[in-house]
Amino acid sequence: MKKRIALLLSILLTLSLTALAGCASKQDGGSDSSSGKVYYLQFKPEQDQQWQDLAKAYTKETGVPVTVVTAAEGTYESTLKNEITKSNAPTLFQVNGPVGLANWKPYCYNLKNTALYQQLTSPEFALKEGDTVYGIAYVIETYGIIYNKTLLQKYFDASWSSIKALNGIKDYNTFATVVREIQQHKKDLGIAGAFTSSGMDSSSDWRFKTHLANMPLYYEYVKDGITSTAAVKGTYLDNYRTVWDLYLDNATVPRTQIASKTGTDAETEFATGKAVFYQNGTWAVNAVTGDGKLSADELGILPIYIGVEGEEKQGLCTGSENYWCVNSKASKADIQATLDFLEWVVTSDTGTTALAEEMEFTVPFKKAKESVNPLVKIADQMIKDGKTPVKWVFSTMPSEAWKNGVGAALTAYAQGTGQWKDLETAFINGWKTEYQKVHG
Amino acid sequence: MADRNAALTPAAPLTPPKKRKKAKQPLKRYAVFFFLPTAAAFTLAFLAPFLWGIFLSFCEFFTITDATWIGLDNYRRALQDVGFLYSFGFSALFTLVTVVLINVAAFFVAYALTRKIRGSNLFRTVFFMPNLIGGIVLGFIWQILLNGLLGLYGTSLAASTAYGFWGLVLLTAWQQIGYMMIIYISGLQNVPHTMLEAAKIDGATSWQTLRKVIIPQVRPSITICTFLTLTNSFKLYDQNAALTPNSLPYKILEDGSHIKTTATIAKNIVDQFNENYFGTDGIAQAKSILFFLVVVVIALLQLYFTRKKEESA
Incomplete structure (x- = not known):
C-alpha cells in the first residue's frame, strides 16, 4: 500500500513539473516565427488599453501577432533589462532620450532606411548619432x-x-x-x-x-x-x-x-x-x-x-521623452514585422485615428491626424x-x-x-x- | 535482484528479516523522485542565479547575458561609496537596537502570558497578529500613521533621519515581538515544574527564579530568537522601502552627490541597481556579495557564541 502511495506521489510530482515546463515552453514558442511577431514593451500606463486594442486590430487585419506589455515609469528600465535577455525579448522598446540611449545603443536597430523614418515630419524628432538613427520620437508632449x-x-x-x-x-x-x-x-x-x-x-x-x-x-x-x-x-x-x-x-x-x-x-x-x-x-x-x-x-x-x-x-x-527603438538582436523576421507594424500605426487610418483620438497624442508623422486633446490645441495655437x-x-x-x-x-x-x-x-x-x- | 526473485518464488517462506528489508525499499527506490523536484527548484531558483551573481560581481554589465570581466573594480568602487558605508552603519545600529528591544520585550510579554492571566490566549493571538501582515503593507500603514501624527506638528517622516530610523524600529518591533513571543512561550512552558517548585521551597525570590532557573532553561529559545531578529533586521528591505520610499532626508555632499540617510543596506543595493547607467549594476552586484558575506559571518559568529553559552549553562 505504502509503496503504491509513494509511486503515485512521485508520478504526480514529476507530472506537475513537466506540466510546468510545458507551460513555459508553450509561451516561448507560441507563434509562428517564420512570419515574424511583434512584442512591444510600452512605457505609458495611461495608454495601455488603447495599445492593446490597436494590437488586436492589427492582428485581425494581417494575422501578425502583436503583444503589448506595459511597464510604468520607475519600473520600465528594470523590466526591460529582464525582458531583453529572454529568448522571447521585446522587439520594440522605448528610451527616454540621449541619456537613456547610452545604455541601450547596442540593442538599437538602425532605423535610417525605414519607412517609419521617412514618415517623420522633421529629422529633429529622431535620436541620431552621425548617420545612425537609434530611435524615433512618436509623441510630442x-x-x-x-x-x-x-x-x-x-x-x-x-x-x-x-x-x-x-x-x-x-x-x-x-x-x-x-x-x-x-x-x-x-x-x-x-x-x-x-x-x-x-x-x-x-x-x-x-x-x-x-x-x-x-x-x-x-x-x-x-x-x-x-x-x-x-x-x-x-x-x-x-x-x-x-x-x-x-x-x-x-x-x-x-x-x-x-x-x-x-x-x-x-x-x-x-x-x-x-x-x-x-x-x-x-x-x-x-x-x-x-x-x-x-x-x-x-x-x-x-x-x-x-x-x-x-x-x-x-x-x-514642448518635446518628447518617448522614443521607439527596434531590438537589433531580434530575428530578422521579427524586426521586419515590427517595422511593418510601426509603419501601419503611423500611416493607416486605424492607426492614426487611435493615436490622435484615443491616445490623444500629437505625433510627428506626416499622415498624423489632429489630436483631440484640449491642451494640445491650445499649445498649437500659441x-x-x-x-x-x-x-x-x-x-x-x-x-x-x-x-x-x-x-x-x-x-x-x-x-x-x-x-x-x-x-x-x-x-x-x-x-x-x-x-x-x-x-x- | 536476488531479493526480488526470492520474493517471487512461491515456495520461499516470508521470514522476518526479509520483511524488514522490504519495508525499507520503497523509500530508497523512490528517493530520487522525491529529491529531484526540490533539487531542481533549488538549483534553478537559488544555486544557479547565486553562482551567476558571483560571476557578475566581477563584470561590467547592463543586461545579465552581456557581461565583460573587469576583475575587482566593482568591489573597489563599492567600498569607496560613502552611501554604502553609511547604510552599513545605519543597518548595524538598527540591528543592535531592534535585537535588544525585540528580544527583551518578547521575553517579558511571553513571561507575563505564561503566568495565569485571564484571557492570555486572546492576548497571545492579538500580539501575534501583526506578524501575519506583509512587510510592504505594514510599511505603508505605518507611513500613514506616523505621517498623520507628525503632520499635527507640521512635519513628516521625510524631515529627519531620526524619524525614519525610530519609525522603522517601532514598525519592526511591532511586527516581530509577537513571533518571538511564541518561541519564548514554548521555551518557558518547557521549564520543569519540579525545578520551579524546588526554587520556591528553597525560598528564591521571583527575580532569583527568573535569573537562575528560568533564563538558563530557555537559552535555546534565546539562541533562536536572537539569530532570527539579527538576520531579519540586518537584511530588512520591504519595511524600509515602504516606510521611507525615497529614503529622505538626503545629506548633500560637497561634490553634489548625496547620502540617503534612511536607507538600509539592502535598500542601498537595490537603489544602486536602479540607477541606470552603464556600470552601476556591477557595483550593485559586488555590494550584494559583500552584504552576503557579512550576513554569513555575523550569523556564524552569533551561533558559535550562543552555542557555547548553552553548553556551559
Missing part, C-alpha cells in the same frame, strides 16, 4: 501650468482682482500677482489654495525635480548657446527658487507637508476644483476630466514663467501666435541620481530642514559628479 477656466474667470470677475483678463498674465510678476490674490481670497472662491499640492512623493516629484528644473536649465542653455553640457553653471537658480516658493506658499497644503503628498493628491485637488493651478502636461487630461471631475473645455494651460527677461514671448514646454516653445532639455540631465539629489534638496528646503545652498550644491556640483560617473 507639452506641459505648463494647467488652470481651471471657470475658477480663473471667477477671479477675473471679482471686485478685488487687479488683473481682469487672461492676456493680462504675461510674465512672472503678473502671474504671481494673480496667484497671491487668489490665495488671499481662497475662501471667496471656495477653494483650498491657488496651486495644487507640490507633492514630493515619487509619483509626483518629477514635476519639479525634472520638469520645473527644465526652466532654469533651458534659459542657461539659450544664454550660452549650447544644447548640452558637462558642467552646468546654475545661472537661473534664483529664478527656480522664486517659482518654487510661489508654488509652496500659495498651495492647498502647508509647505511642510509636501514630502508625503502624491500625484493623485494633486490630481484630485485639481479635478474637484479645490485649486486653480496645476503644473502638469497634456497627458494629464484624462485623469482630471470626466464624471464628477472637470469638463475638457474647462481646461486651459499657461507657460511657466520664472522671471527671465523677454519671457512674454515664451510658450509652453505656436501660431508666435510664442517660442521651451525645449525639453531635461533629457540631457546626467542621471536619475542627479534628479533625486535635486528633488531631495527641494523637499528639505520646502520643509525648512535644509538650506537652498544644498540645492545649489546638488544642482551644480552634482551635475559635474554625475556626468563624470556616467561618462566614465
